Amino acid sequence: MLELALDTRLTGFRLRTQLVIGDEIAALYGPSGSGKSLTLLAIAGLITPASGTIRINGRTVFDADAGIDLAPHLRHVGLVFQEYALFPHKTVSGNLSFGLARGTSRDDAADRVEEMLHLLRLEAFGQYYPHQLSGGQRQRVALGRALIGRPEILLLDEPFSALDPAVRETLRQELLQMLADYRGTVLLVTHDLQEAYLMASTIAIIDGGEVLQMGSREEVLHEPRTRRVAEHTGAKNILRGIARCGHDGHWDIVWRGHHLRIADPGQMAPGEVEYCIRPEDIRLVWPNRAEPRVNLLRGRIVHELGRGLDYLLFVSLIDGEEWGKYDLEVQVRSRLHDLMALYVGKEVWLSLPPDRLHLLSPESEATAPHVIRCA
């Protein structure tokens, strides 16, 4: 359990993060320079924030007002650095045993190192130096060094960024397997949304030094709260329309002359609103089956990007926009692309499923709309 509330200014950058994480794997996801790594360093005690508190399992390790600032080695935090930061002059065994608490007896230490080498499947590499190991092996040593002292919190700073994309996938699964027995809080920092989703059950999106949204991985991906979150999670189609109460008692959004039905809008007020839909949620509809669909739009493909397994189509609505601009970004699987014989310039029918259209809240809380019931 990690509770953290920080506010600090570091060389022209303001970090304001609030997090409460239970004994689970949580990901801190954001672009580089968003303050993710700084947050980790603050938790580990390697930088000192100007104000705030950090509690680990109810134990206060940092409290600026009370003047508490526990030294890093007293916080029971394991930290795996981006490039692993192994001790180059120590063997694998030497690196691992450095992670043991002082006062561990020699026999006990040898046993624990042996046990960890076994767990990491590095039994034969105890006497090797870090430079003699592969990237994946180094990562395992770094993980073992962080875990051998049985920390209450494990911090992982972009653990896969130093590896080839080819081995990343297998190593992610390996890491998950190794962490399966770990009972404690794991905080993973990454700038890869897929990685965050794959590894973590909870995702916190951080940008500009503050947490924009935190929730279950599905929630963050499919229910972005604001435009900034939507931009960070790849909900590429962010549309601005006018919300109005339809004649049948449902909310409609008028966008580019189309009345779009939206399911369960939650908070809503008449007037200008922003909403989003993910490129993979927009359906391409066969022309002969178009009639029964809701939120049906007709457009023309103005540009496409083949990405191997799928295509990105850039579609401009048919009712009069100049070429080159597009209104919607649609992701289709290559197979469907071939089946429908799509090409740039072709007219297509699109359907925006009402349950996939997601309303975005205004950026600032002050202008949040009050709830108004329709009908």
Next chain:
Amino acid sequence: MTQIPLSPLLLSLKIAGLATVVTLVIGTPIAWLLARGRFPGRAVLESIVMIPLILPPTVTGYYLLLLVGRQGPIGYFLDQTLNIGLIFTWKAAVLASTIAALPLFIKASQGAFEGIDRRIEDAGRTFKPTLIVLCTITLPLAWRGILAGSILAFARAMGEFGITLMIAGSIPGRTQTLALAIYDAVQSNQPQEANALSILATAAVLLILVLVGRMTKVKY
């Protein structure tokens, strides 16, 4: 053929060796502070440390003479309170060599400290107190730079002339080091002795360099 005078060489080795040890002890913490520390006056400290490298040795020697001479504030204190006579003794020669060697040593080892990836030290600090990290991570990683600095320091100390002359004089058998003895031999028109001493100095320095080169092979 005159007898080869060994005493200046031995005296030089003794003084340079002691000066290197003192330089190592004083210089390593300063180098670490300059490489890692963020404190007010860091730039000032860096400049002060570099002064002996830039000033003419005789000027440095003159300032030291004012400080540690019998009438100088430090010299007076040493003489009266601790009953240590410093000026014109071998101790003054050690002081002279140390002052001359410090900037070279500090530059070399400061670079070594700066070359260590900070995250490696940070990783250490998440497991052990800073002092232990310093002894088991930082120093072992910086030791090649520190050794290089020590060699430079020793070489500089062996060749020390100007500052030594100002505060230790050139008393044969007591403060007349190799460099001073060679100068003396040339001045008193004894070319054979000057030759012998010069060859000795060259051989001694070369031998040390070879030995150190053998010692510094590393496995990682």
